[in-house]
Amino acid sequence: MAAAVALVLCAYGVEHAAEDSAARSAARTAAAHRAPAPAVVPRSVWLGEAERDQPPPRYDDEVVAVFVHHTDSPNGYDCADAPGIIRALYEGQTGARDWDDLGYNFVVDRCGTVYEGRAGGTDRPVTGAHTQGFNHRTTGIAALGTFTEGVEVPREMLRAIAAVAAWKLGTSGTDPRADVRLVSSNGGSRYAAGTTAVLPTVAGHSDGYMTDCPGAALRARLPEIRSLAARLQGRGTGDTLPDDTRTAVRNDNDTRNTRNEEQAP
Numbered sequence: 001m002a003a004a005v006a007l008v009l010c011a012y013g014v015e016h017a018a019e020d021s022a023a024r025s026a027a028r029t030a031a032a033h034r035a036p037a038p039a040v041v042p043r044s045v046w047l048g049e050a051e052r053d054q055p056p057p058r059y060d061d062e063v064v065a066v067f068v069h070h071t072d073s074p075n076g077y078d079c080a081d082a083p084g085i086i087r088a089l090y091e092g093q094t095g096a097r098d099w100d101d102l103g104y105n106f107v108v109d110r111c112g113t114v115y116e117g118r119a120g121g122t123d124r125p126v127t128g129a130h131t132q133g134f135n136h137r138t139t140g141i142a143a144l145g146t147f148t149e150g151v152e153v154p155r156e157m158l159r160a161i162a163a164v165a166a167w168k169l170g171t172s173g174t175d176p177r178a179d180v181r182l183v184s185s186n187g188g189s190r191y192a193a194g195t196t197a198v199l200p201t202v203a204g205h206s207d208g209y210m211t212d213c214p215g216a217a218l219r220a221r222l223p224e225i226r227s228l229a230a231r232l233q234g235r236g237t238g239d240t241l242p243d244d245t246r247t248a249v250r251n252d253n254d255t256r257n258t259r260n261e262e263q264a265p
Contacts (some may be wrong), residue, residue, distance in 0.1 A: 013025040024247045033233040035166035040122050041115045046083035054100045057120030058127040062172040065138045066103050066165045067131045069205045070214040075145040079111035086115055095153035106164050112156030133189025134182050134208040139168045147215035162225045166232035176202050176229035202226045
């Protein structure tokens with residue numbers, strides 16, 4: 001009897017040792033693919049005294065996808081004027097459109113400067129209002145300007161977008177070159193509410209919503225952004241992409257504040 005008990009305990013120990021080893025290995029892999037956070041200019045720099053009363057930020061459990069946008073604003077700005085342009089975007093979205101805050105989580109200017117957008121903390125999975133139906137478990141990164149076909153996308157801007165994508169996706173161990181399963185929370189998107197859509201982990205706004213955003217020129221550079229973000233995560237070109245995709249479950253808290261189901265241009 002003692003021998004049988006010892007055998008069971010031994011098997012139990014081996015099984016849990018294997019599980020612990022697998023968990024440690026997965027943790028090491030995830031840690032290895034975390035990218036450093038880029039420098040981010042805080043909201044206070046562009047917002048100043050223009051902040052309006054708004055409800056508290058909402059959060060998801062993690063970020064598993066990124067949507068890239070353009071702001072559909074002029075391109076020929078001096079980068080020193082970017083804070084004022086972002087403030088004007090904020091005033092337009094919270095004024096005439098009656099949104100509760102800027103829709104984008106981050107804004108990147110033509111010089112590659114990254115600005116904090118929506119309130120809630122850049123290091124947290126803040127629920128944005130940038131891609132109708134797919135605001136949960138995603139981050140919205142907006143390129144400051146208009147990037148229709150034939151418009152040059154500054155290299156500094158591309159690098160900054162990739163850096164933000166690598167950082168935010170790295171927190172969930174997500175490969176920027178993979179696909180992700182996202183569940184639409186709003187029938188105003190390309191997908192009926194409740195539908196599971198398989199989308200690029202680094203997607204354009206038009207992947208989730210009927211729009212020309214982020215513009216043909218920027219959309220054409222998304223493969224480059226994905227590859228650069230993967231390198232920033234320390235992933236090699238020969239790494240195998242995951243066969244399965246990560247699932248972002250629907251968050252029915254959308255009904256608590258319908259303004260958060262809006263999306264930016």
